Amino acid sequence: MVDASYHNNMNVTDVYNSKWLKMLGWKPNITITVDISKNLQFINYADNYFHNINLKDSSTVRVNVTAKNLQELNLSNTNFPIRYIYEADTPNLEVLDITGSTCQTIYVHLFEKATKLRKIVAENIKLNFDELESIFYSLKNLEELDVYKSNLRNIPPTLLKYQTVLFRLNLDENFFPSFPATLKYVQNLKELYIRFNKITYITESDFVTFKRLGKAKIFIQGNPINCDCLHVQSLKWIKEIQHLFMDLNETLCSEKSSTVLEIIQEKTFEEFVKNCQTDTWLALSILMLLILIVTITVVFLAKKYRVHIDYVILKLRSRWKGVYSVESGDFQFDAFISYAEDDYRIVSTTLYQTLTQRGFQISFPDKDFIPGISKADELLRCVDKSRKVVFIITENFLANGWNSYAVQMTVTHSFHNNRRQSIIVIIKDNITIQRMPKDLRYIWWSIVSIRWPETSDLMEQFWDELDRALKSV
Incomplete structure (x- = not known):
């Protein structure tokens, strides 16, 4: 075990020169146990870079970290090898920032002992949450989660199942085609940022979820919301809970002709629905006529060429x-x-x-x-x-x-x-x-x-x- 107890505070230079971090670049196929000073409460290693990390097979390297009194850890915009940390005994950790991390995978039980963690900032990362469905299960005190611009297309439905006190969730600038199903578990959510994704409409389950959220503030600007007649029901649901959406006046319809707020205005929306009904009946009439013509044609041809078909x-x-x-x-x-x-x-x-x-x-x-x-x-x-x-x-x-x-x-x-x-x-x-x-x-x-x-x-x-x-x- 490497003892770092002589540290009372740790700055960037200390981290770079400390023996316990340099050991990561030495020996594969080992388990490293690191015990950080009990008095250390804050580590800031933002905007720095590790050299001499050249492990051929990272899956055989495990690092166990003990930092009993650590409350905040900032590893933003670094290549800090989080993927090697198998277990982190950080019972008092409250804030973790891994923005810009190059790690594409981490151990699923990394946060098991970080039960007081209340804020995670993980902007612009490349983690695949499909393989980490249970990673937040022990974080029942998590209040803020930020995964802005992290190339996410979906997250597991139960990822936030136990985050009942989560009040701020930032999913901006990802690739979500719909609202994540896991939102139904975060009923105390106060702020949801899901701007500039790929959402085109809301479903009935989304509508039920948002009604449960009550006083949440939802930001959806930059999503290509469909305002055509095929999505009238979606617009009706948005209209009913429009008080939850903070930026409908800035959210353009996918047709780019108007904003969602302009469409759902009372008089405008009534006229829109009437026009859609007229267009729907016209489309149905044309479709029925086409079906009738095709049916008559098929029957006529079947009778005329019955013998050929039978043959x-x-x-x-x-x-x-x-x-x-x-x-x-x-x-x-x-x-x-x-x-x-x-x-x-x-x-x-x-x-x-x-x-x-x-x-x-x-x-x-x-x-x-x-x-x-x-x-x-x-x-x-x-x-x-x-x-x-x-x-x-x-x-x-x-x-x-x-x-x-x-x-x-x-x-x-x-x-x-x-x-x-x-x-x-x-x-x-x-x-x-x-x-x-x-x-x-x-x-x-x-x-x-x-x-x-x-x-x-x-x-x-x-x-x-x-x-x-x-x-x-």
Whole structure:
């Protein structure tokens, strides 16, 4: 232990030349215990600089300081190595000034025994209070805290939880985007300086906190307070507790057009609120109109392109299930036949039997659709596995909405897979081309159309023509 008891008073020269401070530059990996004179009450080392401090690993150096009667310590604008002090037994210390300290970290329990500390000045420092949430827990007599211009963006919510007698707090020229939540604990605060930060509005919790502060004086000049219609409620809260704000007449709105005090004047504010309500209703009306237009457009497009949307969904679903389109020349069926339910007998007997006898593999819904699976899924599966698709166009077919869907799905599939020559149309009941489904009319140039004969003597010619169409590439 280094004994400095021979000092009754200590000035700058004494501090610089004293053995206990020079030891800090000597030996790493040690604990140094310093006992300062019991009679020493004041140390002023402001605006000085320590030399010969060159520790490779400061985390292994701990300094324990005992100064039983020290009441005031001024280390402002120095490089005093506060980060090395692990424990300070200073039960009578009342004032500490570390303004301009270059230390970026200190031990969290540094002030545990400084229970009488009532004033801390720490302007222009670089401490990160996020890692020091409990550093003030034992300072129940702290009355003043000054962290002016210290690059602070936030402080822990419970940092000042036990500072119930704190009456002056200076947070000027930092980067706080809002009022610190820890303010709710300092209900005896009389002066709050939070000028030239980044605060744009006050929240409901801020409002409740400030109402509890009662007679506090709050200074917010230099903050970019928003005075637009989106922050009417914030301005209402400021108006209600405006007696707490000492410099509203000097606090410019972020729009720079006027001060906050001018905005919250009774008549001006009433007119401002009315204009905002009008603007709000206008904005809402425009928004609702846009939503309506978008909704109508989406519904219209969904109806118009329903089949295309369904086709994409079905293809994606097939890929997800591991089912892929067949390769050219690897079809399971020569043709898939689409027809109206009322025409089932023609397909299942005459058409199916004749084509099968001629060596064709034919697919149609009643034979190949798997029960329990959606018709759309099965339609796409059978069409995909068939080299040709044959539509039996009758009056019954034209009257059925599902058949129109089947035509659109088949046409979409054919063009998507470059199979434009794969559609064959068999026309019955003397139906004209003009009455054909529009999706077929649009691609009439690429399909094969065959009319069902009206007399039996022409049937053989019909079968030969259909045979050639099914065999064509």
